[in-house]
Amino acid sequence: MSEPRITDLAGALTRRENPAVGVWNRLEGRPRTTDFTRALRAEVRDPLWLLARQWQLGEFRGSDAGSPVTATYSVTASAPGRFRSDVEPKGTPGPLPPDRPLETVAERRPLPFAFGTEPISFDLRLALGRRWLRLLARASGLGDAAEQFVALYPIALPGPDDAAQLAHPEVWAATQAVAGRRLDGYLLYQHLKGGGHASDGIRSLSRQQRTKLDALGPRLTGWFDDLIDQPGGITPDRPSGDSAWDPRRLEHRFSIAAGDRVLSAPEYPGGELDWHAFSTVPGSLGATPAPVTLNRTVFPSPVRYSGMPLPRWWAVEDGKTNFAAVTPDSTDLARLIFLEFALVFSNDWYQLPCDLPAGTLATVGGLCVTDVFGERRWITPAGAAEHWSMYTLGGGPGMLLPPGTPKVATGPALEDVALVRDESANLVWGIEQTVRTTTGEGRAGDEMAAESLAFRRRRHQPQQPDAPRAPIAYEVMSSVPENWIPFIPVHVPGDSRAVQLQRAAMPSEVDASSIRPRTALLREGFDRGQSYFVNEEEVPRSGTRLTVSYNRTRTKTGRVALWLSVRRDVGRGERSSGLAFDLAKGT
Template sequence: MSGTLYNPCEPFQAYNRLETRTREESLNSALSAKIHDPLWMLARQWQFGEFKGEDTGSAIESKVAIKTQRLNYFKPNYGNWKNIDDTVPMEITVEKLHQQLGIRSAYYLGKKLLRQIDQSLHGHAGYAPGMYSKNLISRFGFQAPMLNDGDEIQDLARYAQVMARSQAYNYLKTLEGKALDAARILKAQNANPNFINGLSISNPSGFIQPAHLTHINTTLQLWKVQLIEEFNLPELQEEQSWIPEKMEYAFDTASVKLTEEDLRTLHAESYFQGHLDWFSFDQIHSSDALELPDIPTNPIERHVLSLIPSEASIAGMPVSRWWEMEDGKVDLGNMSASDTDLAKISITQYAMNYSNDWLVIPFDVKSGSLCEVEGIVIKDVFGFRTHVEAAHKQDGNSGLGWGMYGQSILNENKEYLGMDKKIFIPDSLAKTLESEPIEKIKMIRDEMANTVWGIETIIPDLMGSGISGSDTANRLEQLIESFMDQEKAIEEIEANDPKYLAEAESNGQVRQWKPPLKYILSNKISENWIPFIPIHKPGQAINREIIFQRASMPRTISGIEPHAVRPQTGFLRVGIADNNQQNKPYFIHEEEVPRAGVTLIGQYQLTRWYSGKRLVWYGARKITGKGEGSSGLRFDLLTDNK
């Protein structure tokens, strides 16, 4: 035993606690926490460092000078400059895409067109209600596909794609020869605006009287305008801002006063979030003159207002009053952060130390405007006035300062030149209703197969909604196999005919022996998996960058020639005609498909604009994927010959 004294108990500690006590029925006196000793309050102020203050007063008045200017022009990625349409938010103008009309919509729009034709020709000589309905339906009515022996291979696959969608196929069978297909009328109208003139009775197959052609043409034009406005369709391909190679939107918008020096061009290089905001834009300085439609007359507006500033508040912010109970929904003091959690530590320190140092001065800005704060003057309780400068001016006159809500100034080569102090308030929508996805594609990397797959998880069901891509692919393959099995059954019946057998024996033909094993070049992959193979970017001899090119898996079914499997979503069918023939290749930049992958979603959206106007459009957005995947693609297989 050593002589060291071991004391397992800690020293006894005593605490004194002061508590309020009331002998009244009401708790108002106790909760007020009255202090009758001023010296105690002074000691508490000294304890909290109140005597080390800067002797600054509280803000009681603010005067702000602000300049605003509306943007005048908009340019889609593939189009020309045009005036901004205030009746439609910029977010819809950017996002709107072409989407095939569903069978339901095509049916009701077809009925509407026939009704409008009757109304436009009502009372005209030689016209009776419904006079042209039967002939128009025979020319542009709904058609249900059928599989025939003489069909081309891709036509056979295209018909099977429609028949695999059982609900759409049943609708087509019901409406066949009974209703007008508005989608076919719109397609003919886009191909030839005066196609109705070819249906005049002066032509061998015509049925429309020449006196009625002008009224029907006018009705068709009005019907098309109403259809485009109802679904917010881009009338031409050049009016779309969608870039297939990037799977993103890109567009420009400009503002000009009266001179060339006042011109400001804002460029959105990469917009895919589904909600348009200030951070999507950069300011471009270019020496090229813009071909603008006109010179607007709306000048820069200047506003000077005086307001009482109010304290900005955030969730979990400590209150500035001594005896006010704080909201316990956000407990920043209970946030657990290790030494490496710099973000948590920074946010907590800011919220505890500086969160109540901010003031709010409200000002209503018209959407679609550039806004510049010229200056802010704050008056405190002591009568002193302080001029508040912008944060980006603290770096002197270099122009390279950082601003929270400004646009980066770039040159033609996208090099950073500085920060613009103006703030852009785009036509963003506060709330939208989104439908279930009509199209959903998962772009994943498959390192084992050294390729990228575009998995069509959801494809259009031709009715106006979405359907499972894998289930439809399985039904399509089964449909073609069952059709080919019927052909095989007919051949086997002929082959087993006694006359056929006798003729074969006389010619020396015998049945061949079936081997137990068979060689397969590769296994089958579900048809909703579309491959993108890496190739060298065309036109580069020195810097051989990689780009992904859309490829095709072969459809191998016994009895027909192997042929390419085509995608069924509009996003992946770029360059593929309606007859499934590829007119041009489709490329995707390598950086657009990271290791985490991306998910591309196309859906209808609904919102309300000013005056309660209802707006519907079809748009796309891109989100981050869930990592790599494997298709299970294998080559050179030896399997049982069952």
């Protein structure tokens, strides 16, 4: 019999024509006793089945192996003692300074004090001048010569067409404040480094005063040379000296020698320098310090890590680490090796303590292990016969602990250049995102370019065009911001297929003159009238970013190290400049 159908549900509920009964029930445990001893024993009803499972999985299979008790090893430690810049042409090998981190020696670059004939870095010029005037004030009888030095090495006001200073209000204000009042210390520094004397050009000095004044010159040059590390070997033919920065490859390239081995770092981008940046190469860089042999007997300890599988079958493991959630691909060899180690061979590994000083190339000469049965075994390197290895330097055994520094303080970017591809214009652009001003600090490149363009427009008023005679006008080429420096593809000499990137120049929309780069990174060879080329593969589709900044750290002896360096990072993809040709615009 079917249930009656309620057509008016609201009315039926109001009149209570169909009463209903609601029932709520709760399930809860009601223990019958207060003694839980038997429940906590977790009694097993079929122990034979459990033993059979352990036998089936091989837990009763003996390997007749003993656990290691002691281990004796011999390690040969060689300290790196030679350094060479591998930028073509390769520099002359020289001693590696023991009081400098390797990052300092590898990354340091010359300080730019001029762009052509235009002086820059007035912050350093004034610092040198203040130091010299302070030396004069402390020396008795030489304080009156300060005014003569200010007149002999002055900071001059810029010319009326000097857009680098006059176009930027803060730069022009700073120049006005010091012009004729402060000493350009870099001019004096150049005079002293060139073999001159501090007393040259100073009048009304006695012989004793000249001798005392000349003795202050080496103190000034020594102070500045110790203040900021710069590469040595700077000559007119090699203006960067033994700097390891390769402007063509956009990376640092250098080699060090430790013992009888030469370790090369061919692709160091800057920043953190570790052992994996090096590989062994043939050759020699000269004599190095004699290696030291360390013989030690230690106690091995089993390897332990979070989520490690327990060796016993019925042990309860920690569930915080879930190796089952790792899903490697068939080509992900590193992850597969890690999983095999973690799940299969984890309890077969032991670790031995081996303390080594920083700045050594360590090679294990031998390892002997004694187990609990008193047997001694000679351990050979894994994979020696199969030519397979890990954590090696590509040409032989050994572990390198670079003589670096654990922490480096990096200052704000003085130059920031983004090398990007523009597929629409078929060009590579060097975008000067941050530009070093004449006074030494960094500013946004687009702001500097806009101020320079506005200054030139005020200086060169364009002629008024004739009245339009047609509804459209022809424009040869559009303009781009002046902080966008083009790189055009050209063929490598002697190769009809290989392509390299050559720095070019855009015409100014004011007077059609070539726009010059405002960063030392993109002015490579510009002041010497040389072209600048970049390997085409150094600018991928993701782009390349280069930053120049000061770095500061302390060595293990407490000495402060300060240097200027370039760091390379990955860019942020392609960009569009909006450059177009053969345009028709409405009048």
